[in-house]
Amino acid sequence: MMMTLKQQLDLLNSQKASATELTQEALQKAHALQDKLNAFVTIDDSSLEAAKSADERRARGENGLLDGLPIALKDIFCTDGLKTSCGSKMLDNFVAPYDATVVSKLKSAGAVSIGKLNMDEFAMGSSNENSFYGPVKNPWNTQKVPGGSSGGSAAAVAAGIVSATLGTDTGGSIRQPASFCGITGLKPTYGRVSRYGMVAYASSLDQGGPMARTAEDCALLLSAIAGHDPRDSTSVNRPVDDYETALSQGVAGKVIGLPNQYFGEGLDEGVRKVVDDAIKALESLGAKVVELDLPQQSLALPAYYVIAPAEASSNLSRYDGVRFGYRAENPADLNDLYCRSRSEAFGEEVQRRIIAGTYVLSEGYFDAYYRQAQRLRRMIYNEFATAFESVDMIVGPTTPTVAFDLGQNTKDPVAMYLNDIYTITANLAGIPGLSVPCGFSDGMPVGLQILGRPFEEGTLLAAGHAYQRATDWHTQQPEGL
Amino acid sequence: MALSADDLHRAAKLARLNVAPQSQQAQLDALNAVMEMVSAMQSVDTSDVEPMAHPLFQSQVLREDVAVEPNQRDKYQASAPNTDAGYYLVPKVIE
Amino acid sequence: MQWETVIGLEIHAQLATQSKIFSAASTAFGAEPNTQACPVDLGMPGILPVVNQEVVRMAVMFALATNAEIGQRSVFERKNYFYPDLPKGYQTSQFEFPIVGKGKVEIVLEDGSTKVVGLTRAHLEEDAGKSVHDLYSEFSAIDLNRAGTPLLEIVSEPDMRSAKEAVAYAKKIHSLVRYLGICDGNMQEGSFRCDANVSVRLKGESEFGTRAEVKNVNSFRFLERAINFEVERQIDLLESGGTVVQETRLYDPTKDETRSMRSKEDAEDYRYFPCPDLLPVVIEEADIQSIRDALPELPDQRLNRYQSQWQLSGDDARLLVQDRSVAEYFEAVANQADPKLASNWMVNEVIVRLDKDSIEIERSPVGPSQLAALIARIADKTINGKIGRQILDALWSGEASDVDSYIADKGLKQVTDTGAIEAWVDEVIANSPDQVQQIKEGKDKVMGFLVGQAMKLSKGKANPAQLSELFKAKILG
Structure with missing residues (x-):
């Protein structure tokens, strides 16, 4: 029986279960399913100690918001004393001497992290096949990918190992795997959640966020991790909304825009049908549905694949084999140390993006590519801003298809990138996006994406919550695990 | 505008990556597929659009000038591949 | 080309x-x-x-x-x-x-x-x-x-x-x-x-x-x-x-x-x-605006002030203001002693010695108060400039620390006893008939020789100006 965070919290509050019991169970499942799913890079058995402390705090009545709840972290969040690999051979031996801000926040809320979750190397990927630790399998069908880059985070929740995890989303890396694995995932507004201690892929696009079974649990987790961080210059100094209260807003009276561009060519018919039904359900909950035309959305993929690699090429220069991370053996000289360490320890996709990013920033190409992409970014932003003057939310499928077979797209990067076609716009514009499970196509889960105005996570979560109270897609569980 | 082998080597050199001869063509093909997809943006007229570097339209928050970081050299160097006497060591650089 | x-x-x-x-x-x-x-x-x-x-x-x-x-x-x-x-x-x-x-x-x-x-x-x-x-x-x-x-x-x-x-x-x-x-x-x-x-x-x-x-x-x-x-x-x-x-x-x-x-x-x-x-x-x-309001006085402004407030020459003032620490040292001296003299002593003595020893003024062996005390003793004619330089050397080397006690200990006080001075002058006149004759013929330059001889007899403690006056009076009447 899979539970939500809320249900587990009720058990703890009513003393029907202890944090130690919940954590023990989570650890057992994690170990038991590791061969099958490969969701974890590190399973942290010492988390039982943290669970015991949580039980003691609860006994003393000193429990925090998430006290004693077992969760797990994408292996991109630095954890003091526990390996943070970012899915890469480069950081296979890296133990951060600090906690990411969100990790400290979760710790101080009392959450118990049972380990670090598998992911595409440096968060570059849409299938979790780019991990140094091997691909994660989709719990609904282990022949299928779980999505990426937060594939381990999605699979661990879908398989019921933990009720909630943290992921990161640079071009859809929370929402797409959430969609593929039939769970709920929220990419918050850029700047809402601190990036300190979160290994950078593309700094102006990266944002950490919750992945869970329900919108309600996402609200709970977001409350714990959101907020200004003086150590992150790009975290926004504005009060954090009360997301749990916001949940009760519902969706009645809200105007929902359906962009033609999210329902056009490339959208799988099965997915379209499921999403259409979900939209009808929202209408029946009182939402007003209007059509939208967002022609600039087609510019998002090109703009993204210039900006993200450009930033990545610079962000990943620090991995040079000098101060941490992988170092090639017996380097002939400094240049050999650099080139071999990086070539031996970065995977193919990471190297491809570094080279593409270096190219678009280099002399003679900067204006045609990087600067042009930044201009398109503003056009996309402006288009959203205009749209949000007349609609409260923008809704569509999270991905054009359901989860595909392992190995299906690995030879064709562009086909792989097309998976993110509906999600990357939110990263470029910095707006929040939620994916909620809304049905199945070919036996695999389908996600409904809800985009909103900056800092209106509450509105999205309320819509998701209202939808989940009226439907039971989010309670479906994979069989045969 | 397709990348040539020279372009690939130039970028790889700047990025301190080796290009193995046997994978050069595959790398070029993949990169060019990506760049072709990207090149769709070249036809868009953006002459009156300001570049957008960041989704936050705010200014930098400034930090007070206080030196409060403790010395944690040993902890920071625990993951380092080669250190001695507090230094990070690299193959000798000849200037 | x-x-x-x-x-x-x-x-x-x-x-x-x-x-x-x-x-x-x-x-x-x-x-x-x-x-x-x-x-x-x-x-x-x-x-x-x-x-x-x-x-x-x-x-x-x-x-x-x-x-x-x-x-x-x-x-x-x-x-x-x-x-x-x-x-x-x-x-x-x-x-x-x-x-x-x-x-x-x-x-x-x-x-x-x-x-x-x-x-x-x-x-x-x-x-x-x-x-x-x-x-x-x-x-x-x-x-x-x-x-x-x-x-x-x-x-x-x-x-x-x-x-x-x-x-x-x-x-x-x-x-x-x-x-x-x-x-x-x-x-x-x-x-x-x-x-x-x-x-x-x-x-x-x-x-x-x-x-x-x-x-x-x-x-x-x-x-x-x-x-x-x-x-x-x-x-x-x-x-x-x-x-x-x-x-x-x-x-x-x-x-x-x-x-x-x-x-x-x-x-x-x-x-x-x-x-x-x-x-x-x-x-x-x-x-x-608030940063502007809090700006310190800058070298060019200070240069103007030195020229107008203390009538220093442009060259001297420029040399003094160039380095903020030198200027601050100088001002500390000038506030305790005659500014013109202070400027001369800074330019001709202190800065020259600092350059020679390649040290920053912050590490000068002689502090502004010591220099001011020295200049004060020159100004009030307790010592003459030559003795002043001798004392500055002693301060510089660490042999002396307090100007007044060093003057007292070494008996460097300028001799003002007219009887003693007259005796030295008379002795020099008696021993230098040729030079005395030359002065009578209008060769003023020779005066330096006579004063120098008298200074020697005084072991440097006579006032050269006073000696010169006395020679003139005795030889030219």
């Missing part, structure tokens, strides 16, 4: 903050390796920079002191290249939108004329760490304590036409940043570093020649020598039919030459782009 030298300088001034530009690690010089390098400075995964407010304030002070435009919205960008002492693989700097725009400073040339040198810009950036190459036979050792130390890079227009002008400009900037208190100016420790862009062209030519950038100059003397060497090298090259290549050259002070470090062909493509971890730095008008 008549050649003209064209020089522009890039000066890196380390800003005198407590903590680094993007981290809270200390900037103190000389710590054990890597003990002042925190995760931000080490470029560790996931770690983010936050801008130190003090560096912004200091850059604005510099802008105000050089009548420069202030970039009210400046942007940090990344300059990408690999080097072991550059931890992130990029230097966070400013490029398209620097914090300080066009400005100007006035320099005084050797002939006393003035010249305005244009400032192109000044921008904030982080310093790199240090690579130590001589500790290990097979390795270079990396110390990142300096990584992240704030720098203000001050770029001049190519307005200088000689090494001397370049030095005058560099000294002017040095003086300014020290006055503003934004840089300690220590060239030995690398707090103030000059790179010179040097080119030559035929007189009358309007295009600039190809320039070489000369690096690693850590004193004003070396700056002058490095530029002169480079100018000669380029002229020799051109006159023998060669061409100058654009390159970076390193000055080697032991050989007094510059040599090629890297040519333009291997120049990096730095791929500048706005740093996505930082937001634009916006400076409000009110902030600028």
